[in-house]
Amino acid sequence: MTQDELKQAVARAAVDYIHPKLDSDSIVGVGTGSTANYFIDYLAEIKGSFDGTVASSEASAERLKSHGIPVYDLNAIDNMVVYVDGADETNPALELIKGGGAALTREKIVAAVADEFVCIADGSKWVDTLGAFPLPVEVIPMARSHVARELVKLGGDPVYREGVVTDNGNVILDVHNMAITNSKQMEKDINQIVGVVTNGLFAARAADVLLIGRESGVETVTA
CATH class of the missing domain: 3.30.70.260 (ACT domain)
Incomplete structure (x- = not known):
C-alpha cells in the first residue's frame, strides 16, 4: 500500500471507530493535514449522525463546510465527544509531535476540550523516541x-x-x-x-487511541 492508501485506511477506520459514539447532539473535533482531510471526506458520509464539528484550522473548516458539515466556534459548544487528528510522530506512550501544518495551537486547544483524542497516522510516524521530526x-x-x-x-x-x-x-x-x-x-x-x-509536543495531553496504518492493516493502540 502507498502512504496515501495507508492514510485513507486509517481515516476510514476512524469514522468507523467514532460512529457508534455519536448522536444527534454530538460535536466532533477535526484536525488538520493530509490524513485529517481524508477523515473529513469520509466523515461527510455520516454527517446526519451528529450535530456538527469544531475545526482546528481555517483550511479544515472550509473543507468541512464544502461537504455541508456544520462548523462551530469552540466557544459556542459545551462538550466535544471526540477529536480526530493526525500526527507527525508518535511514540508508544501515544505522545505526539504535531504542527507540520502550522496548526498546533488550535489543535492543542481542541484536543484539551475533547473527551477522547483519536490520533490517525500511517506507520512511518511511529518512533521509539520523539524528535527526528523537527x-x-x-x-x-x-x-x-x-x-x-x-x-x-x-x-x-x-x-x-x-x-x-x-x-x-x-x-x-x-x-x-x-x-x-x-x-x-x-x-x-x-x-x-x-x-x-505553545509547542508541538502533545504529551501532557497525549492521544487516548492511535489508529495506525500498516501494510498488514490498521492497528488500534491504546496508551
Missing part, C-alpha cells in the same frame, strides 16, 4: 530571536519557517536535532519561554 514552536513574532536563543539552551537547533504565518498571526520555529526522552518536561520547559504560544 519540533514546531509557535512564537509571537517580536519574540522570535529571543525564543530561538532559549531553545538553543535547551539543546535544540531552531530554524525559522520562512513564509509561514499561523491562523493566529504568529510564526513557527522548527527545532531540529532534539532527542526528546522526557516529553512532558520538555513540553513544559518550552512553553515557559516568554514569547512562546
Whole structure:
C-alpha cells in the first residue's frame, strides 16, 4: 500500500471507530493535514449522525463546510465527544509531535476540550523516541530571536519557517536535532519561554487511541 492508501485506511477506520459514539447532539473535533482531510471526506458520509464539528484550522473548516458539515466556534459548544487528528510522530506512550501544518495551537486547544483524542497516522510516524521530526514552536513574532536563543539552551537547533504565518498571526520555529526522552518536561520547559504560544509536543495531553496504518492493516493502540 502507498502512504496515501495507508492514510485513507486509517481515516476510514476512524469514522468507523467514532460512529457508534455519536448522536444527534454530538460535536466532533477535526484536525488538520493530509490524513485529517481524508477523515473529513469520509466523515461527510455520516454527517446526519451528529450535530456538527469544531475545526482546528481555517483550511479544515472550509473543507468541512464544502461537504455541508456544520462548523462551530469552540466557544459556542459545551462538550466535544471526540477529536480526530493526525500526527507527525508518535511514540508508544501515544505522545505526539504535531504542527507540520502550522496548526498546533488550535489543535492543542481542541484536543484539551475533547473527551477522547483519536490520533490517525500511517506507520512511518511511529518512533521509539520523539524528535527526528523537527519540533514546531509557535512564537509571537517580536519574540522570535529571543525564543530561538532559549531553545538553543535547551539543546535544540531552531530554524525559522520562512513564509509561514499561523491562523493566529504568529510564526513557527522548527527545532531540529532534539532527542526528546522526557516529553512532558520538555513540553513544559518550552512553553515557559516568554514569547512562546505553545509547542508541538502533545504529551501532557497525549492521544487516548492511535489508529495506525500498516501494510498488514490498521492497528488500534491504546496508551
